[in-house]
Structure formats: C-alpha cells, structure tokens
Amino acid sequence: MSTPVNERPHGGVGDRFRLWWNALARPVQWAVGVPFILLLAVLPVLNLPVITTEGTNFGAVMAQFGMYALLAIGLNVVVGQAGLLDLGYVGFYAVGAYTVALLTSPDSPWNQTGPDGWLSTRWAWLAVLPIAVAVTALSGLLLGSPTLRLRGDYLAIVTLGFGEIVRLLADNLGDITGGGRGLSQVAFPRLGTSETDQLGVFSAGNVSGTVNSGTWWYWLSILLIVVILVFVGNLERSRVGRAWVAIREDEDAAEIMGVPTFKFKLWAFTIGASIGGISGALYAGQVQFVTPTNFNVINSVLFLCAVVLGGQGNKLGVILGAFIIVYLPNFFLGRTELFGIAIDGNAISNYKYLFFGVALMILMIFRPQGLIPARQKLLTYGRQLYVAARRRPTEGLSDHVTEGAR
C-alpha cells in the first residue's frame, strides 16, 4: 500500500498536475474548483448526446453517482485513510436509509409524519437527515467498539457479517420494517412546488425534461459532497488524519509511538459510517422506497470496487471510481451503436459484474494503487514545507524560509 514518496519526483501527468495544484494558493484553488464543480453540476442539463445515457434517465444516473460518490468518500476514510478493511459498509447505508424510512413512511409503526407526528410533511426529510446521521454514527460506534480490536482479515469478515445482519434484520423484523415488502412513501424535501409539480422538484413524480427530480437530487448530493470533502480534507490534515496514516502504515509502530490506535480507528469507523448514513438517507428520499434486497452484501463489494478502482486514499480518485461504477453500465444500457460500431448495449450492461471482475483483476496486477493513486505528503510538516520540498532544487530552501516568514 505504501508508495515510495520520491521514487519519481516529477514524473507523469498526475504528479505534474498535483504539483501545480498544490502550489496554488487556497483562494485560487477555490476559484478553479468552483467553476469545475459547476460544470459537473450542469452536465445533466446540457445532456450532451455523447455523454448522456440513452436507455435510462441521465439525471437519475447522476443522482445515483452522487450517492455512490458519498459512499466512496466515506468508505475511503475507513479503508483508504485508516487502512481498515470494511466489507459491511452497505450496512451503514442501510441503517441511514431505514432510519429515514422508519420515521417518515406511513407503512412504519414509528412514522412521525402525518396528523399526530411531530414532523411536518414539508420538512420531514431534512429534519430526519441529522437523526439518520446520528443513528448511523451510533451503529458505527456499536459495531466498532467490540470488533476494532481485531486486525485485517478478521475485521473484514466480521464487518461482512454485520452487513448481512443488518439486511437480515430488515428482512425479518417484518412488523417494523415491512420485511420483504419494504417501506414506501418515504419523505422527501417538498421544495419548489408548482402547478405542474405539486409535490415539489424532488418528488419522484418529476420526471419530465432534463431538470427532473434526479437532477435535483444530484445537485443536493453535490452540495453535500463538497461540504463533506472540506470536512474530511481538513480532518486528513489534522492530528486525526496523521494518526490514521500512521495506523494504516504500521499499527504496532503507531501504538508504540503513542498514538491511541483504538480510539482513532473508532473515529475513522464512526465518521465513515455517518457519511454512509447520509448517502442512505439520500437514497431513501430519492427512491421513496426501501427494501432489504437493495442492501445486499454484493453492494459493499461494489463500493469497495469504487474505492480501489479510483485509488484508495485519494478523495478525487474514489469519486472517479464511483462515477465509473455507476456510469459505465448505464452508459451502455439501451445503446445500439457507439462511434458508428454496432454494439449490444443491454448485454454489455448486463455483464457489468463480469467486466468489473475482470477489470479489478487486471488492475490489481498492473496498477494496484488505482487510477488516481494517492501520494503521501509530508503530513507532519504541513502544506508549506510540502510545497517547498516538491520545488525544483534551484529555487532553494532559503526562498521558502522568507515565504514562511512573510
């Protein structure tokens, strides 16, 4: 997992880009980043014929991408940052989705919307979102505190068991969760109501045109992604992040150096879990329906694919991974030709697990660090020294000292 830091100091396009990006001042980074994010945000509206998905609604696909991106960011905290292999991440996704559904679906005995509940229909989803995050964080804490004393492979299998237990609970406690029938009519934000969209722009009924409910959910998830990226990024550069890297690289050494490893592992687990919970809440709101089959363990594996494919430890990488996982199968769906070549898009889309499997195997042989790998930074000394260290030797260190003094 550990990539040598200075093996190729300025080699490759990725490194050059990284160097350039890290040398920019923070306001400039924002000035470049915000238009780029806006460009990504308007993709469903532009609906370019090359990029769009023909067989299914592009907005809905992008909404799904948003949720997977959140999941990948959350799982990246656990797997990529702290090096804890979590194969039951779908469990947290399910807990988030079910918390929203249990509190707002009329099928649920704990429904709090409607005449005698304490949630207004209009704001129910937004009000339940923090509750969902809190409940998932708690579930992460509950699972983590007994199991995080286990290492590596044991942890993987125990978390796998947890993911399966959550699904089985949802399936078996039929009186509460509706069992296999699931819970329907889950709350969603009722904003932007109009004559045509009586339930607002987020309603699943809003399917016409390019700015449909999917697009709105995509925008909402972009907003959440940006907020969470800032949060996770700051965490990475803090004491917590350094502790995670230390644990990932060598847990025993970290423990000896005085890092309370258990505490920080629990932190990673809980934070990762709550991000998964947010994604689950988004999912429940968008589809307005939850059922246990959506939370199979195979989904956990898919999320892990997104993280590994993109490049574990790299936030942008895992978002790219999530995009590939969601977009590619949908891209081929319903396509009969690509660049003038006749293809059977539906078949390709059906075989997605086959292709993912082959892709994973090939990737692990030739590029195990993922498409956009993480480079280790000199975390201990902070950003400025990192920039100085990455400069060409001609510029010298004295340059940096004066800059630091400024």
Add this chain to the structure above:
Amino acid sequence: MSTLLALGADYLSAPAINFNIEALGANFWQLTIEGLAYGAVYALVAVGYTLVYGVLRLINFAHSEIFMLGMFGQYAALMMLGFSPAGNAYSEGALLTIVYLILALVVGMLISGGAAVGLERIAYRPLRKRNAPSLVFLITAIGASFVLQEFVHFVLPKLTGDELGGVNAQQPIRLVEQKEQFTIFGASVTNVTLIIVISALVLALATDLFVNRTKFGRGIRAVAQDPTTATLMGVSRERVIMLTFLIGGMLAGAAALLYTLRVPNGIIYSGGFILGIKAFCAAVLGGIGNLRGALIGGLLLGVMENYGQILFGTAWRDVVAFVLLILVLMFRPTGILGETLGRARA
C-alpha cells in the same frame, strides 16, 4: 418519546422473533444430527479457506465460487450419466447408487480442484511475483469471485445450450431417497445424513493425515510456518501453494456433492456466496490456519445454527451464525483452537 419506546417494545415482542425453548428441548437430538450434516459441509469448505490462509495469509474470497463450480460439475456429470432432475428420487439399488455418487464426486472434485489451481495461476501468482500487499490479493479474489459467478450466470448457458447455468436455479438430481436408517435418542438418522457425515469425516481425516504424515504435508506445514526458511530447506513454495489450492478445491468439490444431496434449494450461480461466508466463519471459529479447527468450527457452526433456527425462527438462521462468529472473535480472537497450521506438528 415514551409512546415511541412503548411502541418499540410492543413490536419487538411481536412474533417476528420468538424464543421457543420447548421446541429446542423436544427436538434437541434431531437438531444436533441435522446440524452435524450441515456442519460437515461447512467443515469441508472451511478446510479450503484454512489451508490457503495458513500458507498465503490470504482470504480466498473466490473459494465459495470454487464450491459453486463443484455443484455444477457434479450436476453435469450426473446429466452425462443419463440422469435428469426429476421430481422423484432414482432407485438404482445401493451399490449402483454408490458407484454413481463416487463418479459424480470425482468429477466435482476435479472441476473444483482444477478451477482452484487455475485461479491461483491466473489471478494470484502474478501478484505474488510483484510482492503485492494483502489488500490487493483480497480485491483480486473478489474480482475473481465476480468473474466466476458471472461466467456461470451468462457464459455457461451459451456454451452448453442452456443446459447448465443461467439465471434460474436448477433442481438437484436426487440419486438417494431419504430414508430413516435407525434412531439415536429418539432422533431419526437418514441414509443421506449418514453419507454426508461419514464421507466428510473420512475426507477430513484423510486431509489431516496427508498434511501431518506425508512429505508433501510437511512441505505445506513448513511453508506455513516460515516461507523463507522452508525455501532454503529445499521446499518449492510454488508447488506447495498449488497443492494447497488443489486440496482445498477438491474438498470444496466434494462438499458441493454432499450439499446437493441434502439441500433442496437447487443449483444456482449465486449459491456459493452465503455458504462460502459461513464456511469462512467456521474456519475462523475453529482458528483459521488450523485444519482440525476448521472441522470443529464447521460442525459447531452447523449445530448452533440449527439450534438457533428452532429457538428464534427459521429466518434467523444466518443471523445466529454471524452473531456467533462475532461473539467468539470478541472473547477468543484467534478462534477456538488458535491459528497454527505451521505448529500443528512441527
């Protein structure tokens, strides 16, 4: 809020989950015997996990798919022998049935063993050459698991003209009619249970003898204990690794035949997944890397699962298995017998 809690208590006491201790007491021996039959299958699959883990420190995630291929292998063999999945069991007489079973067993073992060795060569060997970290191995195993499942899901039906594989489960071929042979403590023991438990025990014993008493077995133990020193002492690590995959695969193939004798679920491309996870649980329960541990863990898991199923309701079977795993790992993190393939008999 108090109404909410009261509601919650109400619903938790609803019959979604029950606690039927009388039924457990009344059927205790029957449950134990049936649990042993399930557990024997888990144990055989668990040996495959445990051997590979002992030698390579790798969870061979694709082992469940090796098992699944074994199910299809024995099915194909029986079809070639002229059987078809009819509703009633065939009555061929004891001797012929045993011959047919052994034929199917051999084909299943060959297919699974071959697939396991092939998987090792194609997927894991290139990684070993590159000294990849363990997460990379695990991801590759997951990828291979996808590939094998989807191969049976989509490609196999095309190759065999929809005879094998595909989306739907295939009904197992019933060679043996379940018949009560004798009773112990009032619990009936059927011929199928006998076949499963006895063959599993024989195979497990044979594997144990092989690993503990033969030259090849000593090589396996040496590599598990210390790969570098073993190599210096003239043990071919590559050959040992191949051997462990072969043994594990063959046992999974045997388990596949025994499983299809007993379980009416049918044969399906996704059929190995949950069983594989449980078999891995069994391996971890007994102490992963420990052959006898795998046997004990498998039998224990099968029996406990069966008790739990009656105690809490059928739907809770898998939950019992996973909770048991978490509990054991919390109190004894290296499993019941500890993880010692290398130190079993140095």
